[in-house]
Every structure is written in structure tokens, then in C-alpha cells.
Amino acid sequence: MNERKTLYKWYWVWEFEKEERWLNEMAMQGWALCGVGFRRYTFERCEPGAYTVRLEMREPDAEYLDFMHEIGAEYLGRVVKWIYFRKRAEYGPFDLFSDLDSRIAHLDRIAKALWLIGLANLLIGSVNCFDGHSIGVVNLLCATLLMYGLGRIEGKKEALERERELHE
Amino acid sequence: MNKDLALTEATYYILLSLVEPRHGYGIMQQAEALSAGRVRLAAGTLYGALSSLCDKGWIRLLPVEAGSRKKEYVLTDEGFRVLRAELARLRELVTSGDYVLGGLEQ
Numbered sequence: 001m002n003e004r005k006t007l008y009k010w011y012w013v014w015e016f017e018k019e020e021r022w023l024n025e026m027a028m029q030g031w032a033l034c035g036v037g038f039r040r041y042t043f044e045r046c047e048p049g050a051y052t053v054r055l056e057m058r059e060p061d062a063e064y065l066d067f068m069h070e071i072g073a074e075y076l077g078r079v080v081k082w083i084y085f086r087k088r089a090e091y092g093p094f095d096l097f098s099d100l101d102s103r104i105a106h107l108d109r110i111a112k113a114l115w116l117i118g119l120a121n122l123l124i125g126s127v128n129c130f131d132g133h134s135i136g137v138v139n140l141l142c143a144t145l146l147m148y149g150l151g152r153i154e155g156k157k158e159a160l161e162r163e164r165e166l167h168e
Numbered sequence: 169m170n171k172d173l174a175l176t177e178a179t180y181y182i183l184l185s186l187v188e189p190r191h192g193y194g195i196m197q198q199a200e201a202l203s204a205g206r207v208r209l210a211a212g213t214l215y216g217a218l219s220s221l222c223d224k225g226w227i228r229l230l231p232v233e234a235g236s237r238k239k240e241y242v243l244t245d246e247g248f249r250v251l252r253a254e255l256a257r258l259r260e261l262v263t264s265g266d267y268v269l270g271g272l273e274q
Binding site for chain 1: 176177178192193196211212213214216217237
């Protein structure tokens with residue numbers, strides 16, 4: 001029986017690179033991610049460094065998952081719009097993005113999602129506040145936080161776009 | 169879209185790999201082999217590029233064999249044309265570079 005453990009941890013959307021680094025540090029320590037849930041990470045014992053873990057925001061359509069399967073990556077599951085993969089290190093390096101264009105496109109997907117949810121919260125919050133429901137304040141706080149996140153993502157995107165002017 | 173625009177390195181190596189039919193993983197391996205290990209196409213990047221290249225008509229999907237989930241791609245005639253045009257452009261870059269820097273070194 002494989003030894004397992006579950007950890008609960010919170011990462012903001014704009015910290016997805018930090019989250020990925022943490023998951024790979026866990027793999028280096030002999031804990032490979034094997035399941036995900038909301039704030040929940042399940043690990044199983046592995047040889048230290050046996051896996052590379054990657055995550056991205058994308059719809060997990062069957063065609064993409066087939067493609068990932070073909071290149072030897074294992075789909076671990078999704079949390080809201082984020083999907084998680086791992087690949088055995090012995091099968092070779094595993095990265096999701098190898099050029100600036102696809103990194104920018106990924107940040108763009110995140111920014112669009114934040115916009116949509118932020119805008120929805122702003123609208124619902126405003127309507128509720130007008131109607132005198134104090135719950136609207138929660139929505140407005142959410143909207144503020146999402147807009148902050150959007151700023152962080154846009155900042156990352158702009159840095160890449162500046163680099164894109166000189167490199168590909 | 170301007171036909172004279174430069175190809176990205178990823179696009180160039182994907183097209184070069186597809187002069188004969190290959191599936192996703194085969195393209196990654198071939199690009200790495202051709203560039204002596206320097207060019208490593210990442211999964212998401214390659215996936216996105218393959219669907220744009222199909223849309224452009226530079227590569228096409230081969231009929232999938234029964235019972236297999238692996239998709240194979242191959243260059244189209246237009247893809248060959250684009251690749252040859254890019255090679256001519258790259259030669260010009262090298263010639264210009266040699267001309268200017270070679271002159272300085274002498």
C-alpha cells in the first residue's frame with residue numbers, strides 16, 4: 001500500500017508559478033502529487049525527484065488530454081479552471097510552455113477569467129448594495145481582490161511582451 | 169497575414185520535423201535531435217502551434233488508425249513552400265551577418 005498524505009494550502013491565482021514550484025519541491029522530497037481538490041493536495045510516496053509537476057489554466061478537453069497522455073504526462077485532475085499534470089522524470093523534461101508567445105497566451109487566458117468573475121462580482125455587489133443587502137459588500141470586496149489579481153497578471157504579461165519585442 | 173513574416177523557431181522546427189509523418193511526441197524528439205538538444209518544444213506550446221498550423225493549411229492531420237488515439241501530422245505543399253521561403257530568408261540573414269562581422273574581423 002502506497003503511503004499517502006493530504007495537505008491544505010492556499011495560493012492566490014497570481015501565485016500559480018509559486019504553487020508549481022512548491023509541488024515540484026514536494027516531489028524532490030519524495031512526495032508526488034496524485035490528486036487535487038479545492039485548496040487540497042494529495043501526495044503519494046515516490047523516489048525523490050521521480051516526477052515533474054505542471055499546472056495551467058485551460059479547459060481539459062479530451063483532445064488535449066489525449067495529446068498529453070501521448071507524450072507521457074499523467075492528468076491529475078482539475079480545480080475550477082486549473083488542470084494538473086505530472087510526468088516521470090525518467091521520460092524526459094516536462095514543460096508546458098517553451099516560448100514567449102504561448103506564455104503570453106496563457107496569462108491572457110487567466111486575465112480574461114479574472115475579468116469575467118471580477119465584473120460579475122462588481123455587478124452583483126452593486127445591485128445588492130443598492131437594494132440594501134449587506135452581502136453586496138462581500139461581492140465588492142471579491143471584485144477588488146480579483147482586480148488586484150488582474151493587475152498582477154497583467155504586470156507579468158507586460159514584462160513578457162516587452163521581451164517579445166526583442167526575442168521570441 | 170503578411171506572407172513574408174519570419175517564422176518562430178518553434179514553427180520552423182515543427183515544419184522541418186513534418187517532412188515525414190509524425191505524432192506529437194515524435195515532433196518533440198525530432199526537433200530536439202535536429203537542433204542537437206537545444207530546441208525543446210513544450211507540450212502546451214506544441215499543441216497550440218499544431219492547431220494553428222492546421223488552420224493555416226501548412227500541415228494536415230493524417231487519418232487516425234482504428235483503435236489508436238495517436239494523431240499524426242504531415243507537411244502540405246503550402247507548408248513546403250513556406251519552409252523553403254523561410255530557409256531563403258535565413259540564408260540572407262547569415263549572409264548579411266557574415267558580410268558585416270566578417271569584414272570587421274579581417
